[in-house]
Amino acid sequence: MTTQPTQTVTRRNFLKGSGVAALALWGLTATTPAAASSGAVDDDAFGMLIDITRCHGCNSCALACKKANDLPLSQDPPTCLDCKSYSYINECEAAAPDSAEQTRYVKRQCMHCLHPGCVSACTVGALRKTAEGPVVYDSDKCIGCRYCQYACPFGVPAYEWNNPLGLIHKCEMCFERLQAGEQPACVEACPTGAIQFGRRKDLLMQAHARINFDPDRYVHKVYGEYEAGGTSVLYLSDVPFADLGLPTLSDQSVPHYAEGMMTKTPVVALTVAAAATGLHFARKDKGHEAADHVDQEDAS
Amino acid sequence: MTSQTPTLRQTPFALPTFNRESVIVSLLAILTLVGGIAGVGRLFLGLGSTTALSDVYSWGIWIGFDFLLIALSGVGFTMAAVVHVLHLEQFKPALRPAILFGLLGYVAVLLLLVLDLGRPDRFYHFILFWNVHSPLFEISWCVLLYTTVLAIEVSPYLSERLGWRKPLAWFFRLITPVTIVGVTLSSLHQSTLGTLYLNMPHRLHALWYTPLLPLLFFVSSVLAGLSVAMLVYQVAVRIRRKPLETSVLTGLGKGVAGVALFYLLLKLADILIAGKVAALFAFDRPSWLMWAELLPGVLLPALLLGLPSLRRKPLMWWVAPLLVVVFAIGLNRFNATLFAQVNLPGDALYTPHLLEWLSTFGILSAAALAWYVGMRLLVIFDSRAEKEFGH
């Protein structure tokens, strides 16, 4: 009240409000986050296995991708993922110790993560992990907030910058073709069989079998088996995956902590509301007492 | 009462003379105009030609200022909680400037968000299509609802000026539930802004990435709120030529010092427990950025307002909260959005387009201008209705 110009408070009073809510939040964050749960992934879900040692960089897949998705064709093959290219061949200078071949061709596209950051992050649920495996996009919902671009550990979703009503573009593993019983266009186009399509669990078994059969040739790891919680697209290589421009990621899925927090939203809301209501009534009379309290130190 | 009723001469529409106030107001008006044109231009031309954004740096200064502004506008819920939940009635003089700042801050946030959206025509889609796992979904809802709460909280300032007694009586009956709803919505989205970054473990530098992000964002919004409360109260009493109540500022100052120390402890605890001490002392770019947050932004203001001898100095009432706003909050939100984003393709670069700056400052100026007009025209100090209907 302005009629009592010299009152002030102690820090203790001040911290009380924020302290209670903060403690509640602290407790909630500290507990184990719930398992990421963006869509239940079928054990029979599809995936792709890309064997780097079999790819010669002919770009047939990138071309087939453009045709299948009605994307504009250009003179040169695409060199990055953008709104006009959902797939491209990344040429990397990387050589295995006993190989003359200096270049590796890494086919890149959406990895169709098992627990996709993009799906968990999307403001309006425009992205969805299907039970069949592909992560698909509903362009009618998208608001263009571009959060998906930040939540994707592989830098996949691309925005259509030159369109005033631009949208997101990404590989959908040819979901419509799959539903019609066909294979993804890139798989069908590959002349060397470097891209294989099938059930993820079968592809994993095959990948490990290939490593075991030729342990000197392959790096003893299937990229995508555990990366970012596992991806539907898997890679086999004869050079370290880091040399292929594939990011080094932990086994934790991207949405692990965020979903753990988000599922606690109702609890946080109720805790804060209850704490605020409690404090309001507990301090209702004290407030007026405090109003009479004069702190000598600052009364000057 | 009559002394505060603005006469025509006092309103910004009839600026009397060439003084500091009129210069600032004119400048804000020009910035608003230019920014408005830039913003409309962006809506028609699209993001590609009007921004420097790219698939790598997809969020720029619009989002940076947006998240900064949400934290600063935390002044609304912080002060509402101080006065109406904790019943620290002695801070009432600082309440109304704070609430109005909060409301206009959030309106500016919404405008900036619409500019940034790739599909501004679909801004309402979060109401139709739900993804309860998405931090941005929750933030959108909370911002929408909380802006409504703030508008309700500001309404009596206008009703009293216009002499509408019925809505006034209603408002004071509802003030407690409205405040509690506002505090709840704020706690949710202020912390969820931190959760938003939890979805970027691959992009956000380890010094910033921590499961404590929601808590850190919440506590820093309280820190921002108390600091902004000090600043806007001082500006408001100048505009209205009211006597400054020093106890309000020393009291808020103590609050800032306390919360700053708590925030510093949380940050240091995270760095220690998560084993990031080496990164803090790496003295590379991220490490310097973190030091710049912690020393001038958190520790220094905590000292300036924590030590009684310094806290009584009027200069500190400006310096300390400004340090918090610029370094602890401003730099932190920009670090999280831009500077501490790592593992990006080496050639990626983001230098904001002129249009991004103009539209941002246009929106901020419009909000500042609206706040100024509000300070002039609304019932801000010594509300009679509050004495009559209040408790």
Ligand code: SF4
């Ligand atoms: S690779 Fe990126 S876009 Fe594809 S599913 Fe994973 S997170 Fe989503």
Ligand code: SF4
């Ligand atoms: S840009 Fe579209 S798809 Fe990506 S997160 Fe936003 S709404 Fe979802």
